[in-house]
Amino acid sequence: MTTENRADWPLYEVFVRSRNGLAHRHVGSLHAIDGTMAVEMARDVYCRRAEGVSVWVVPSASIVASDPAQKESMFEPMVSKVYRHPTFYEIPPDVKNI
Amino acid sequence: MERRAALFEYLLRLGDSCLVLGHRVSEWCGHAPELEEDIALANVALDLTGQADMLLGYAARIEGKGRDADALAFLRDAWDFRNLLLCERANGDFAHTIVRQFLFDAWQAELYAALARSTDAGLAGIAAKGVKEAQYHLRHSGEWVVRLGDGTDESHARAQAALDEFWPFTGEMFETDAVATELIAAGIAPDMTPVEAAWMRTVDDVLAQATLARPKSGWMQTGGSKGRHGEELGHLLATMQFLPRAYPGAKW
Numbered sequence: 634m635t636t637e638n639r640a641d642w643p644l645y646e647v648f649v650r651s652r653n654g655l656a657h658r659h660v661g662s663l664h665a666i667d668g669t670m671a672v673e674m675a676r677d678v679y680c681r682r683a684e685g686v687s688v689w690v691v692p693s694a695s696i697v698a699s700d701p702a703q704k705e706s707m708f709e710p711m712v713s714k715v716y717r718h719p720t721f722y723e724i725p726p727d728v729k730n731i
Numbered sequence: 732m733e734r735r736a737a738l739f740e741y742l743l744r745l746g747d748s749c750l751v752l753g754h755r756v757s758e759w760c761g762h763a764p765e766l767e768e769d770i771a772l773a774n775v776a777l778d779l780t781g782q783a784d785m786l787l788g789y790a791a792r793i794e795g796k797g798r799d800a801d802a803l804a805f806l807r808d809a810w811d812f813r814n815l816l817l818c819e820r821a822n823g824d825f826a827h828t829i830v831r832q833f834l835f836d837a838w839q840a841e842l843y844a845a846l847a848r849s850t851d852a853g854l855a856g857i858a859a860k861g862v863k864e865a866q867y868h869l870r871h872s873g874e875w876v877v878r879l880g881d882g883t884d885e886s887h888a889r890a891q892a893a894l895d896e897f898w899p900f901t902g903e904m905f906e907t908d909a910v911a912t913e914l915i916a917a918g919i920a921p922d923m924t925p926v927e928a929a930w931m932r933t934v935d936d937v938l939a940q941a942t943l944a945r946p947k948s949g950w951m952q953t954g955g956s957k958g959r960h961g962e963e964l965g966h967l968l969a970t971m972q973f974l975p976r977a978y979p980g981a982k983w
Contacts, residue, residue: 642765
């Protein structure tokens with residue numbers, strides 16, 4: 634396989650909804666010539682074993698990501714605030730799946 | 732012609748076309764221009780091989796001589812194959828593979844849609860299952876034809892060259908001989924006139940988007956349904972049939 638022309642094909646992030654009612658989940662990425670073809674490629678690369686009922690593709694360049702260098706200020710302040718987790722309640726015995 | 736014999740012959744035509752084209756497309760596995768397209772082509776090849784398995788399996792049951800799909804696929808020689816000549820043509824470059832696929836997919840999608848209403852329940856069932864695959868294949872090859880035709884000067888030239896080369900092989904898809912006439916009369920096979928009209932609409936629509944010129948329909952190739960094939964089919968069968976012939980009954 635040739636790789637020199639991969640630079641011409643933009644990268645897309647692929648999101649698949651496995652069942653109606655669930656959210657689309659990020660499953661990976663792929664190169665495609667454009668968005669329409671990316672959906673088709675995603676069908677073959679990520680849905681060939683009946684994994685999904687809906688596919689989204691998003692140009693990877695469109696994703697705005699948090700800066701790993703700012704990880705401490707972004708996320709560490711929350712680590713010490715365990716009271717933000719809903720774990721201080723008595724769960725009635727009849728309530729399941731929590 | 733006796734109806735059972737006609738149905739057997741007709742199933743061989745459909746099944747052999749799937750089998751031979753499926754094998755051709757599978758030759759791209761590991762060689763496609765992009766990883767993603769490699770997977771897509773392999774999926775198409777597997778779909779076609781699966782359809783061949785169903786069609787040839789049904790043909791073997793109709794024949795009733797104790798053969799099965801494998802015997803038909805692997806133990807017949809080139810002159811017994813009934814595939815469209817288009818299907819056996821060598822892959823050539825990517826544009827050739829895609830244009831060949833597009834011309835075939837547009838035909839198969841229409842034909843299966845019509846066959847899904849066949850009075851023969853077995854054939855209708857296979858067609859109803861296959862039509863969804865065919866429609867997807869058509870979308871994939873059609874999108875590629877548009878992008879190759881309306882792409883760079885080089886991709887346009889290659890796509891047009893492929894179209895010009897394969898166009899004379901499209902007449903075979905709509906031939907109506909004694910076998911077809913017998914089955915059309917029984918409502919088993921569809922009248923090919925509306926199928927051809929629908930095929931042509933699809934082709935024209937995609938070629939217009941692709942800025943490709945539809946070649947003039949002049950002299951058309953023929954012979955596949957009578958077992959008259961090009962040399963290329965023999966080479967394909969030598970590869971495809973080697974293992975079951977060298978190791979009869981091999982299982983894995």
